[in-house]
Amino acid sequence: MLARVFLTRVLEPGDEAGGRWVRELGAGEVVRRLRDGGRPLPGVSARRWAGIRARAARAEPERDLAVARASGVRFVCPGAAEWPGQLDDLGDARPLGLWVRGRAGLRMWALRSVALVGARACTEYGSHMAVTLAAGLAERGWVVVSGGAYGVDGAAHRGALGAGGATVAVLACGVDRPYPRGHAQLIGRIAEQGLVVGELPPGEHPTPSRFVLRNRVIAALTRGTVVVEAAHRSGSLVTARAAQRLGRHTMGVPGPATSALSAGVHELLRGGAELVTDAAEVVELVGEVGELAPERRGPVLPRDLLEPAARRVLAALPGSSAAGPAEIARVALTTQDDAIARLYELRALGYVERHGDDWKLTRQAVTSVREGRAAR
Template structure:
């Protein structure tokens, strides 16, 4: 880092080894007394810090005795990893919205600036055991976001996370993996190649020091970082108890945009998404709709509409006359006029106009739809 390391870097690296991610009590200690004072109290092993019981204090002291911040930094350097502190030039200030649950610091693997990339980023998360539909949607969505110049952030896991990372990389875009373990040890193992590729082309970040392993609670706490780091979170497939819903709800608490991609109503893997959509989350179907929400004013998604059919080009009054004709028999002008809510003379004039266009034909004193009109009115092929 330019200008030398922050004065409390070693203390924060020490605390990152001693304190679990998201520990709000420890965060309050650091906010009120400073990282140096908290680290000193833990090293000395004297009176417990405020609000901690004897058992937990003993556990923290046991961890503190084994902590070697200089060694952690040396191991990180060997792996091409740096430690980013709050308030430093690379620190994304939006993480401060987490309050006392803010990370003590982040281990960062990769060349780009985390702060700059996080300014224009979107989280794409979802089920690990996703369907083919979920994987396809995540790849397409992430590729579209990358093409729009947005950084795709996810958790590096199997399923939707991995698909989102691959979609962004495949489009030549930027992606960030937020891990629940040391960034020098990719997890899951089956994604080692993917996470190494992300580190080469993007960023791999995490709160845990080198070599640390993931646990269920660390996965849950990791999700708050994904939510806080990004402008919004998109959930692609999630069951009712999915961890990606934790990310979405954290995003809602932080005032970030929360979005969901709908799936089949019969799919349990979309039930959690549909629950979100019944609340404050917004429905999205592609990258343009996501960008409309998280982007700058005026970045609107294209208007969605079906194909323009020949009858759409008719004047409104003429369309009403056409619609007033029965489907399978002829009708006299008086009947057509009543259905179209117009005069008989006006109905006759518009029927002749429709005959010239091939929509109706004369049958004695009545008028009947042609085969062409039947197809047009159905919007498909004859018999559809």
């Protein structure tokens, strides 16, 4: 473990060359070469070798572990009981290990988790949808994973916490240094009620590239990723595309066609992501067989309870004038005798009235027919 702690201080997250060194040579051998300064590691340029050697000279893994323990943080390595095996899908870009703050077991929580991500400068609609989705998922026993940022991320965490559920914040910095600072209280609450996770050792600060690389962990850790609001260049789309590459479910919440903050989501949906509007629809995709969302239907109208033949005859009557049985039968695609029988049935139910030899819709029926046409 100490060798991997050492390497989290030396290698950047997602460094595939570093991951390959660890896979082929072992973490201990990589550390030995970095400390001894002998033969460079395979495929590394002289300039890069000098850079990572300079980092290695300042690495103090024992100190990092001591600082972490003082902050209630533990280090989880691949192969450990708490390690989420799905992170191995990242191949050589797999984290060297994860710094974890919080009492829950990361592996068990990750088995039933969903990522909720989106725009930092989200709209009220985006914030509302993130809170509602997160609360609904939490109430169904799902863990909500996000990045702890402003906007959709923060709303997702608050929605899960507000429902008394579980949530995980994956940070692009040391987990002992909450970022953004305006979310220090929220991240502290997540650490108490959930988990705060990161690849970087204590004290490390975030950078733009670290935010991007953090997103692959969110995607790999969870059963699926939901994007609530995202512009065309949103970092949350990086998470969604990483989820697609990993074979995870990728979902999007549609927004107004005129909203630039939903343009990225709509592009994602056109590219094959699943459209979702509530927690039940998310669970239908990521959950077990039989966890189906309820069927969406409009209101049941009185005319819906009629037999199909009677509905056809009713629909064949003009909206504001009377018609004879022969004309009604022709429009309803039935015989005149059958049409007359259905008309008497409909009169008994209050839908039609007789005017000499002709028939006309009652006021109640006119309203019912209009509602039926509007529902289509």
